[in-house]
Amino acid sequence: MANLTPLMDNEVLKAFGSYTTIILAKMMFMSTATAFFRLTKKVFANPEDAASFGKGENAKKYLRSDESVERVRRAHLNDLENIVPFLGIGLLYSLSGPDLSTALLHFRIFVGARIYHTMAYLLPLPQPNRGLAFFVGFGVTLSMAYSLLRNKLYL
Amino acid sequence: MANLTPLMDNEVLKAFGSYTTIILAKMMFMSTATAFFRLTKKVFANPEDAASFGKGENAKKYLRSDESVERVRRAHLNDLENIVPFLGIGLLYSLSGPDLSTALLHFRIFVGARIYHTMAYLLPLPQPNRGLAFFVGFGVTLSMAYSLLRNKLYL
């Protein structure tokens, strides 16, 4: 097998790997939160999911939507919409040889902002808590994109 | 052009590339499945899409939702929610120099579980078929995340 040691010895890439794994694991937790609310509140989208709670007409009443479930699903989708750009832009930024302390600052603020965003969405906290968390994460990704396009633009 | 041969000669990365391409192509198939159901059942979300099936009030009746279309869309969104973490964590895991046979085991189980999940969602199969497929794929991604954070944590 080829030796990839030089690649993963790169400290920026190691840091990107750690923060990415943490924020993706947090995003995966949203799936279990949805499943938890669906099961405890008996709120299902598919007839086969409701089948174990009753038969025929009795099961149909569980095919409904619920505000707690929809809230988790909106938070999950917002995660997807923001973590996907962070993944793509962050990986390329990490490969572009940024300063380690600058890169760490970007990764830490992004991960902190997204964790705060989830808390603000699920508790929920009054606005502008969630809005600010969103824009901080958004700004971090844009800052990495700007750094990439300024130094490495190749069209 | 720089020589990337050492990178793509890495067998774990080659395997990750193959399994990722297969599972992303499967996910792309969900778009065509949605389009197929929208066209055959005449169920549209946008007025301009319904326009070729009638004019004015006649077209408006096609702006509705349908259970087959919503089912494909839920399966598609579930794919996105699970394949995005696999992409990010799997790539970093592949770069972290895991054992080839362990890595192949992770990739094969994940791809198999997600293909089974799609089948269980679209046919549909009774629960817990879909639930189990979901948790197997989920567990594979968590296992790679754990391996990454244990060996390479850098915060």
Add this chain to the structure above:
Amino acid sequence: MANLTPLMDNEVLKAFGSYTTIILAKMMFMSTATAFFRLTKKVFANPEDAASFGKGENAKKYLRSDESVERVRRAHLNDLENIVPFLGIGLLYSLSGPDLSTALLHFRIFVGARIYHTMAYLLPLPQPNRGLAFFVGFGVTLSMAYSLLRNKLYL
């Protein structure tokens, strides 16, 4: 820090990085478009978002859905569904050592098609403008997937 110069000196990867950053920044713009329509049309999904526009029953009337907001959200989700495969397959394709001019052709057509898709969705343009833009981007990703699986299949 390890020297990654050979990696980012690779012209295909530099081009992939530039086009990816552009298309992800475009996707991020969809979030701000949603926020813009939500604020100008006073259409909210969460009670805490509507709270600054009124209290109690007065705020509840803003918890509704609106066609402009839903349109941007559908365009955003379609972006996610198509840009995620491009990210994963495109990165692996870039690492597989393709011809520079062929790779540039793929990246340029994809980015152009997705920008046109957004314009066709938001203006909106009559069909088949949006449908064609979708299938051009879809075809580019499939073409890269085919090239990857033909040359580098490793299962």
